[in-house]
Amino acid sequence: MSEFFLEALVPAGVCVTVACFAYFFGRRKGIENLIRIQRMADEHQRAEQGLQTRVKHAEQEISRLEHSLAELPEIAHGLSACRKLTEVPQRALDLVEELFDPKYAVFYRTRCRDLVSVALMGRTDISLGHVVKPGEGIVGWTAVKQIALTPEDVQCESAEGRSRISRGSKDLDFSHCLPVLDNGRTIGVILVGPTQRKMTRARDTARTIAMLASGAMTSAAMLKQQKQLARTDGLTGLPNKIEILQRLINIVGPENESTRTLSVFLFDIDHFKHYNDTNGHIQGDELLRLLSELLRKSMREEEVVGRYGGEEFLMVMPDMEKRNALKAAERIRRLVAKHKFPFGEKQPLERITVSGGVAHYPTDAQDAEELLRHADQALYRAKGEGRNRVLAHVLPDLPSSDFCDPFVREVLDDLPEELLVEQVKEN
Template identity: 30%
Template structure:
């Protein structure tokens, strides 16, 4: 691309060229004025000379001389006129020469004849170097020689006067001066251009190059400062400015480095604060979740704590049920329509999270390619984002936490990490609750038959007795014992005995109310607590249970008398038979032994005096101790 004009060139064109043009214009003007003045002077001189010569032709011719001898003698005496007059002729009206200083031309047709259309007034014409005049001749003074002179012009005076040599020399001198001024101006322009190049343009280019490098970021460049002129002072000032800028840049670099370090520290501090907040949240979650081992209470706490602390407007907990399906256990906000809904592994976002044991994030559930199902969401909710995080404990999926927000792509990556950590905490808490439930179940449940054990039995019995005493209602108990159970164990083995216990328990459990408590009392004995049941009704219940066992095809046994397993039952009621729990248990135990003495496979209601029967006293250390009664029967 073409370089822009330099300062020197601009100065040259703005100073030298206008001066040269002014000189040329001035000299041209003077030349033109001199040329015009010369031409006017020649013209005036020709007119005066024509007038003078015209007057000379009117002079009388002396006797004995040629016509117009005074004119010839005048021309001979005044040689200057001859020198300045290029041509002098008297022309006839038809353009022929009638008189001329050169006699040989008389009678010839003059070239100026074309200008003589008819005699008229004086006419003059000036060109570049001469003036040509035509003047009519003839008046009353010429009648002596020319009869018609008074009425008709006798001819025309033709005069051609050349420009004086001095005038031409002056004009040529002015033209030479003009050329000299032009040449001198060109030399002056060249000299000024070279001077400006070396003393202005080149230093300015160097200074500009240094400035451009500085503009590009090279603050170590310096301009040349040779000399003491203004450019050198400008270069020194520029170098000083660069030095100051270099110092400021160094300070800026140091400040920027310190700022970066401070920013890094602040970022680390902010990140640490965020981590501390996350850890505090995880601690609060862990503390709140681990403060209870009851699964229903734990799920309730999770449902309310997680949405509140994590600002999740829609939350649900799913646990793996006995069939291996994901079942909704709790929701926030509470929605009974969703609780109990099940998903298969791989079904929907939650199913994929459980199948892959990895979190599944759906930024926009409204996208057809998101992979969610309508069952993943609440009814009428078709926009927003969803995050499903599995609860995994020792590579076992316990359930899935579902987080939903109405905004699209509203879960940040840091949140995903935090929610995964929360899911791990919840998984540990749920696992502990499940283990606790299992431990409680094993503690209060007989592991062989699945019914409550003796500890749970007496806890339940205490509650029923306290309720009966408070409200004045009866409570009855049935003591059930399998007949000839020792023979069954001896004949068929303990595995068959255990199976017989399970089948008898299943038969009894299937025929009692849900409010009643069936428990294993010990060995082959069971106890049934009947709330708000009289003695007569309790007896009927005992008969129903006895018949059910005796008639069950699952309880047939060739080693038992009659080929079938049977039971003996004793019935006691509070307050009819005893005023307290321990005495009521003793009464039921005595009634059971009465059934045994009566031939087994029967139901006996307690009657006074049964507890002092001689056969009972052999093994009873304390009649009110149920464990002692069990030992005596064995």
């Protein structure tokens, strides 16, 4: 009986044990499932938070891009409206910064075949005046290839190309390198550092900036050339009447309160009509060119001479007293008289000579108009007294002499005797 009872209890105990094991095992699995579900919930929450953060950043980026695009026409217009070549590089980098927000950007200009950095933005080891040889580094290679390059493009270059690019150690960390071209010539390169934001069609945008910079530089260069032509006499290459008068007015103009002094020497070629009639107008133009070249080479740093009209020239001498101005004018007269010009022997004085008048501000005049009028009067007196001479404006209360003004005589007395004898012989 007892044995039967024990035999009956053993299976029952096993069942209870199994049941307990199954219960606790199932509960453990449930706990693990709960933990797994909690982890999944946490990960989902973190992902949702990350997504919300990215959405917020995207909204901010969209807002910034909308702002940039709204200002883009104004910025582009500001670049294309530059009137000076020196303004274009920095304006171009402003546009690069607005669109790309790069770590840095550098604008190089072509000078004597080399490329020189002229404008910077951001943090970079490159300094102003950094020189790059054509073909060296990414900047030099871009200048030679004349195509926009990115780091991906560099990997597709030949072994020689990669080797030459790697020689430029300062400019390898970049996103775009853009050539600025003008009629097939590389006039600059824009190096753009790593960008802080991603853009669709970034390459096209970068090329557009380079094209805008090219157009702005070309326009500014043409404007500079036009201004230069407007200030230069086409025949002689000297400053024309407008420019030389502007130099004069800058010192003695009605709106100028400067206390500087100034002297002028107004002179012309003696018997120039006779020279034209005898040798022809082509030779007359050549004489004007040769004389202008002689004058240009003989000018001192503080002196400037321009073509006043026809065969007349005006020499402006800032901060020069009348006595020294008269000596400078006499130096020019002698220089011309000694020079061997073509067909000079056919002239009435058997050489090419000039006559002129000197006037001083404020001693002889209170404004530019009066100063020129007095210099012109002295010039015509020099013509009337035999030509090939320089006379100074004489104040009304001073007498004149048969040879020259008392003031001129006083100045000539200070010159070496042999030079004075030479002038007497010439006259």
